[in-house]
Amino acid sequence: MAACREAASRNFPDGEIVGQNVELGHLLREGRSFEVPSDNWQTVKVAIVGGGVAGLAAAWKLSKDTVNDFVLLELEKEIGGTSRSGTGTPVGYPWGAHYLPVPFRENAELISLLDEMSLTEGRNADGDVIIAEQFLCREPEERVFYKGRWYDGLYLNAGASEDDKRQFAEFQRQIDRWVGWRDSKGRRAFVVPVAGCSDDVEVTSLDKISFAEWLRQNGFTSERLIWYCDYACRDDYGLKLDQASAWVGLFYFCSRVRKSGDESQAFITFPEGNGRFVNHLLERVKENVKKSHAVVSVIPSDSGVDVVCKVGDELRGFHCNSVIYASPVFTAPYVIRGFADAAPFAPAEFQHNAWFVANLFLKDRPKPRFARDFPLAWDNVLYESPSLGYVNATHQKGIDYGPTILTYYYPMCHEPDGRTKLFNYSWRDLAEVCLTDIGRAHTDIYELCERVDIMRWGHAMISPRPNFIWSGVREKAMQPWRNIHFAHTDLSGIALFEEAFYHGSRASAEVLTAKTQRRRG
Numbered sequence: 086m087a088a089c090r091e092a093a094s095r096n097f098p099d100g101e102i103v104g105q106n107v108e109l110g111h112l113l114r115e116g117r118s119f120e121v122p123s124d125n126w127q128t129v130k131v132a133i134v135g136g137g138v139a140g141l142a143a144a145w146k147l148s149k150d151t152v153n154d155f156v157l158l159e160l161e162k163e164i165g166g167t168s169r170s171g172t173g174t175p176v177g178y179p180w181g182a183h184y185l186p187v188p189f190r191e192n193a194e195l196i197s198l199l200d201e202m203s204l205t206e207g208r209n210a211d212g213d214v215i216i217a218e219q220f221l222c223r224e225p226e227e228r229v230f231y232k233g234r235w236y237d238g239l240y241l242n243a244g245a246s247e248d249d250k251r252q253f254a255e256f257q258r259q260i261d262r263w264v265g266w267r268d269s270k271g272r273r274a275f276v277v278p279v280a281g282c283s284d285d286v287e288v289t290s291l292d293k294i295s296f297a298e299w300l301r302q303n304g305f306t307s308e309r310l311i312w313y314c315d316y317a318c319r320d321d322y323g324l325k326l327d328q329a330s331a332w333v334g335l336f337y338f339c340s341r342v343r344k345s346g347d348e349s350q351a352f353i354t355f356p357e358g359n360g361r362f363v364n365h366l367l368e369r370v371k372e373n374v375k376k377s378h379a380v381v382s383v384i385p386s387d388s389g390v391d392v393v394c395k396v397g398d399e400l401r402g403f404h405c406n407s408v409i410y411a412s413p414v415f416t417a418p419y420v421i422r423g424f425a426d427a428a429p430f431a432p433a434e435f436q437h438n439a440w441f442v443a444n445l446f447l448k449d450r451p452k453p454r455f456a457r458d459f460p461l462a463w464d465n466v467l468y469e470s471p472s473l474g475y476v477n478a479t480h481q482k483g484i485d486y487g488p489t490i491l492t493y494y495y496p497m498c499h500e501p502d503g504r505t506k507l508f509n510y511s512w513r514d515l516a517e518v519c520l521t522d523i524g525r526a527h528t529d530i531y532e533l534c535e536r537v538d539i540m541r542w543g544h545a546m547i548s549p550r551p552n553f554i555w556s557g558v559r560e561k562a563m564q565p566w567r568n569i570h571f572a573h574t575d576l577s578g579i580a581l582f583e584e585a586f587y588h589g590s591r592a593s594a595e596v597l598t599a600k601t602q603r604r605r606g
């Protein structure tokens with residue numbers, strides 16, 4: 086990542102690094118024991134560790150089932166994890182997740198959340214949910230910048246050769262085949278949530294090779310098709326084509342297509358992205374939520390589980406029956422006493438990758454360079470860039486003039502040890518990266534941009550590299566361990582709102598029925 090020195094001489098906006106508490110990691114690695122004063126203990130039925138979508142979904146489900154004797158403990162000052170958002174003028178903006186494809190009718194629990202949020206307008210004749218128009222991503226949805234011009238869509242049609250077109254059509258045929266594929270139990274090859282996918286070896290063997298290898302084996306060589314697939318892997322998994330498994334590559338293209346030949350499900354989006362869901366869930370359970378509560382120790386015993394939090398300089402404890410562990414799985418050995426020695430799976434298998442997200446506050450829209458350039462869209466992708474481009478926050482509000490906020494996404498998958506590098510860069514280095522990159526398409530960005538705030542996600546999302554999803558480790562991690570029920574999206578091997586929501590709801594259902602209590606341990 087070479088910062089552009091030329092940028093230093095121009096107007097440079099203000100801004101800062103925001104978010105993420107990095108001190109907790111150091112504290113946990115020291116392996117200290119924490120003594121809570123005897124008068125600083127409380128008793129609750131359930132403690133939820135982590136206030137991302139999984140933890141919030143778990144809390145929502147408990148409260149829906151009229152269980153109110155629980156706490157949700159979140160280490161950050163803000164709730165939402167990688168789906169959190171910011172408030173601003175003229176609209177809010179995401180710090181991570183920014184959309185949810187319309188769920189299939191089978192995903193009844195998630196649809197009940199959409200009903201509760203009044204995003205739906207009933208069901209069609211097939212029973213599929215109808216989402217109110219204003220919540221579906223409006224046109225133009227996406228555009229791609231290539232050799233100085235903007236073009237409609239994500240796949241670069243402009244200038245495609247006959248061979249590019251033939252290969253793209255053949256790729257679509259393969260996708261259609263997988264969309265229509267069913268196993269002997271009638272299960273699809275790829276569907277959201279992952280728990281519903283077929284475990285037939287014809288499909289799971291795709292997890293043993295990279296998506297790049299699958300493309301090679303199937304004779305795909307078209308540069309723009311390969312770029313399109315690489316973009317997909319970077320976009321949803323923070324991995325390059327040769328780092329992601331073929332199973333997840335195909336999952337991206339097939340899991341949200343109802344039947345062969347259909348378009349992918351439409352996107353539900355808001356200016357603040359999935360922060361809208363976070364804020365709704367939070368509103369439902371806010372009495373039970375404790376922010377700035379870093380869980381430093383989870384101690385299972387024969388009578389239940391004790392949870393110790395660090396709140397500023399103070400230590401607080403909760404005696405509980407069960408814990409829903411909705412923090413990333415790799416943290417479990419540092420936090421749960423006895424887990425490092427007795428874990429029935431290897432938590433280190435759950436590897437995360439790093440990203441940074443920048444929000445650029447603009448006083449006005451960039452001017453088009455050509456009168457007939459494709460106009461500003463919701464998602465604006467730069468073909469010749471290691472970033473994913475940017476999303477325009479005012480798009481969904483229909484505000485097409487004046488100030489806006491652009492959310493720029495950069496997965497650190499191009500460099501070895503991207504996480505360490507990310508934390509070695511200063512705010513200025515990262516701001517220069519995003520301004521230089523966007524500046525290729527918008528030469529006026531330095532004049533327009535008043536502020537750049539940056540979030541460094543050290544552990545942004547799980548990495549579904551080959552031999553992870555179907556290695557058996559996820560199934561083991563989904564089993565409760567001594568009244569501790571794991572719930573993070575990691576358990577799907579894929580970081581998605583639907584997966585986090587599924588595991589949060591599932592873990593709560595387990596706690597509610599208590600059917601799995603002390604099954605192991």
Ligand SMILES: Cc1cc2nc3c(=O)[nH]c(=O)nc-3n(C[C@H](O)[C@H](O)[C@H](O)COP(=O)(O)OP(=O)(O)OC[C@H]3O[C@@H](n4cnc5c(N)ncnc54)[C@H](O)[C@@H]3O)c2cc1C
Pocket residue numbers: 109134135136137138139140158159160161164165166167168180181182183184185359378379380381411412413416420440442494542545546572573574575579580581582583585
């Ligand atoms: C840049 C980016 C873009 C994304 N875009 C999309 C998108 O558009 N659509 C989509 O569906 N998904 C997207 N995702 C993925 C999505 O954000 C996640 O799948 C989902 O929000 C994960 O929720 P979670 O609760 O499982 O985990 P997390 O978001 O990781 O939440 C875990 C929470 O636990 C807290 N925590 C950790 N340790 C402790 C502790 N010791 N004590 C207390 N609390 C603790 C953390 O602070 C955090 O709040 C994106 C992710 C990233 C990083």
